[in-house]
Amino acid sequence: MTTAERPLSATVDRLLTQLEEGLPEGEVPASIFGNSELYDAELRKIFGRCWVFLAHESEVAAHGDYTVRKIGEDNFIVSRDEEGEIHVLFDACRHRGVQVCRSDSGNSSHFRCPYHGWTYSSDGALVGAPLWKNAFGGMDKSKNGLTKAAQVRSFHGLIFATLDPSAPPLEEYLGGMAWYLDLIFGLDKDGLEILGAPQRFVVDANWKSGSDNFSGDDYHLGTLHRSVWSIGAFPVPFSENMMGYHVQAAKGHSLSFSMAEDANEPGPNFFGFPEDLAEQFDTSRISEEQLEIARRARVFVGNVFPNFSILALPMSEDGANHAPTGVLTIRTWQPKGPGQIEIWNWFLAYKNMTAEQKDRAYRAGLGTFSVGGSFEMDDTEPWITVARTGSSVAAEVLDFSLNYQMGMPGVGIASKVDDWPGPGIAYWTRYEEGVQRNLYQYYAEMMRAKPGEWPENTL
Numbered sequence: 001m002t003t004a005e006r007p008l009s010a011t012v013d014r015l016l017t018q019l020e021e022g023l024p025e026g027e028v029p030a031s032i033f034g035n036s037e038l039y040d041a042e043l044r045k046i047f048g049r050c051w052v053f054l055a056h057e058s059e060v061a062a063h064g065d066y067t068v069r070k071i072g073e074d075n076f077i078v079s080r081d082e083e084g085e086i087h088v089l090f091d092a093c094r095h096r097g098v099q100v101c102r103s104d105s106g107n108s109s110h111f112r113c114p115y116h117g118w119t120y121s122s123d124g125a126l127v128g129a130p131l132w133k134n135a136f137g138g139m140d141k142s143k144n145g146l147t148k149a150a151q152v153r154s155f156h157g158l159i160f161a162t163l164d165p166s167a168p169p170l171e172e173y174l175g176g177m178a179w180y181l182d183l184i185f186g187l188d189k190d191g192l193e194i195l196g197a198p199q200r201f202v203v204d205a206n207w208k209s210g211s212d213n214f215s216g217d218d219y220h221l222g223t224l225h226r227s228v229w230s231i232g233a234f235p236v237p238f239s240e241n242m243m244g245y246h247v248q249a250a251k252g253h254s255l256s257f258s259m260a261e262d263a264n265e266p267g268p269n270f271f272g273f274p275e276d277l278a279e280q281f282d283t284s285r286i287s288e289e290q291l292e293i294a295r296r297a298r299v300f301v302g303n304v305f306p307n308f309s310i311l312a313l314p315m316s317e318d319g320a321n322h323a324p325t326g327v328l329t330i331r332t333w334q335p336k337g338p339g340q341i342e343i344w345n346w347f348l349a350y351k352n353m354t355a356e357q358k359d360r361a362y363r364a365g366l367g368t369f370s371v372g373g374s375f376e377m378d379d380t381e382p383w384i385t386v387a388r389t390g391s392s393v394a395a396e397v398l399d400f401s402l403n404y405q406m407g408m409p410g411v412g413i414a415s416k417v418d419d420w421p422g423p424g425i426a427y428w429t430r431y432e433e434g435v436q437r438n439l440y441q442y443y444a445e446m447m448r449a450k451p452g453e454w455p456e457n458t459l
């Protein structure tokens, strides 16, 4: 019996039952943000099974390029072999399990284990070892290559992998979310590229706080990020920015668009990317409906279950001297324990932007949503205290639950949209927390799913 097949512990079962019973009432048990038994089960049932984002293809652009990334807490080498094919290899030598790759990224045709010298090519194949004939002559090399992720797939240059051979194909896993990823990553036919290297920083928070926030927690801007407006970093007033749509694109995957009700309202459009740039885009890869949503969108924020988030919005690092410009960041909330994450943060630009436009976008991103930016630390501080609450004895003993009722029938002004042109379920105005309830609903179903079983992800 593998660990994934073991029955859930009594504690995990109780927490999941509380979550399942609480969600229809808009309640989420706080202990899911800090319980260590639950976290151990998540590593196997969520990160050991779901498709997770690892890298953008432009990070391993040349033959032999590699970079080391995580699935759950485990290291995987994302490499491009000599034929140009991308591989995702478990970074553990087949001889004694030693870590074979000792740098974060680089270019190499081979990986040589430091212990006894087994040597693997960039596609993971075992090619030799010192004094091979004496030591291993006659052994089958082909059965001793580095172990690969079960499935690997690129989507708009975004490399995802899963450890579960029974996982549905990536496009099926994304379901309706693929339509919205097309809308932003496929807006220009030639796609995007990464600006600079990803930033990494460790925060004492639970990974779900990041996913929860980026599923569409727009409401926190007016309180937590109020300095955004005092320095002219963001061009849309708070209450106006709450207008727009919350979308449950597929089970688990949610997003939010800031958008004026009137389609002819003046910009910012295209997430703040310069209007003249947007006019140069070759949008032939997306539909009229997708293009119209992108045109009207002031902000796109979303989360692909479990821990891959996207944010595109007009930002300025210095509103007094620079008008806001489009910033596109993608993130992962890498779990490092029930109360710790490593945040990975990449900035992207459309390939066809000029060098000057890319530079402006990068500077605006670095100055705002980055480790040294003016707003990043706003978010991380409250999440640290969520994890503290989540691991507290009081939350456990008092069955302390959190309120996710915004936008439920009779609560607030949000209402379901009947004529939304995209997939999934949409609500008008972003005073709404169904996007997060959607995240936790799928979370609960994945945590309950038996090995080989996949919960339906259409809504």
Ligand code: FES
Binding pocket: 093, 094, 095, 096, 097, 098, 113, 114, 115, 116, 117, 118
């Ligand atoms: Fe890698 Fe022995 S552990 S060569």
Ligand code: FE
Binding pocket: 220, 225, 378, 379
């Ligand atoms: Fe925030």
